[in-house]
Amino acid sequence: MSSQVPVKLLAISGSARDGSHNQQLLALAARKAEALGAQVTHVNLRSLDLPVFDADHHAAQGHPPGALKLRELFAAHDGLLLSSPEYNALPTPMFVNAFDWLSVMPAADGLPGGTGATAGKPAGLMAASPGALGGLRALPIVRTFLSTNFAMVVVPEQLGLPAADKAFDAEGALLKPELDAVLGKLVVSVMRQAAWLRDARAAG
Numbered sequence: 001m002s003s004q005v006p007v008k009l010l011a012i013s014g015s016a017r018d019g020s021h022n023q024q025l026l027a028l029a030a031r032k033a034e035a036l037g038a039q040v041t042h043v044n045l046r047s048l049d050l051p052v053f054d055a056d057h058h059a060a061q062g063h064p065p066g067a068l069k070l071r072e073l074f075a076a077h078d079g080l081l082l083s084s085p086e087y088n089a090l091p092t093p094m095f096v097n098a099f100d101w102l103s104v105m106p107a108a109d110g111l112p113g114g115t116g117a118t119a120g121k122p123a124g125l126m127a128a129s130p131g132a133l134g135g136l137r138a139l140p141i142v143r144t145f146l147s148t149n150f151a152m153v154v155v156p157e158q159l160g161l162p163a164a165d166k167a168f169d170a171e172g173a174l175l176k177p178e179l180d181a182v183l184g185k186l187v188v189s190v191m192r193q194a195a196w197l198r199d200a201r202a203a204g
């Protein structure tokens with residue numbers, strides 16, 4: 001990678017379900033990134049305990065601690081690995097809700113605003129489903145969401161993992177080498193972009 005300083009990546013799953021196939025795919029991507037020298041922080045969206053976004057709630061009660069935490073995490077990391085199931089051809093409410101909260105976070109306490117913390121940082125997109133399309137239908141929506149409003153650099157490589165309930169061996173590796181190769185390329189792409197963009201930001 002372009003710098004000796006390890007890249008720091010967030011790993012976020014759009015499903016916090018016990019036994020989630022997306023968490024399994026994300027964990028594999030994270031292991032690949034770590035093997036290449038990245039530092040990966042796993043974020044469990046359920047543990048952030050974010051209420052469903054409601055502007056009246058926001059006006060009355062301000063930012064929930066989970067939104068503050070999300071802004072802090074993005075400010076401290078160089079890129080994102082995201083795996084989300086599709087629910088009825090859309091990304092999950094849990095994922096969209098978390099990013100809606102992030103989007104309304106202002107700059108404060110020496111930290112950028114929510115979208116300032118994501119801007120110019122790469123994201124690698126994955127989806128997993130027991131179905132035949134692997135959650136692929138939601139990925140263009142996630143790509144638009146993250147690149148348009150959050151100014152993230154969504155790398156072209158992506159993986160929709162079909163038949164996810166039968167896709168992994170006992171060690172959590174992908175049984176199909178061609179899919180494992182796609183995942184490997186996605187991870188390398190995110191890491192290259194993360195290092196390059198981070199170094200470019202630091203150089204001003």
Ligand SMILES: Cc1cc2nc3c(=O)[nH]c(=O)nc-3n(C[C@H](O)[C@H](O)[C@H](O)COP(=O)(O)O)c2cc1C
Pocket residue numbers: 015016017019020021022023085086087088089090128129130131132133134135
């Ligand atoms: C409300 C709902 C809608 C779903 N819609 C889709 C869908 O559009 N396409 C699909 O492939 N799977 C769909 N599924 C099935 C999910 O892909 C499946 O539950 C998957 O295991 C969820 O990901 P996870 O294992 O990471 O929790 C849906 C599941 C739920 C609960």
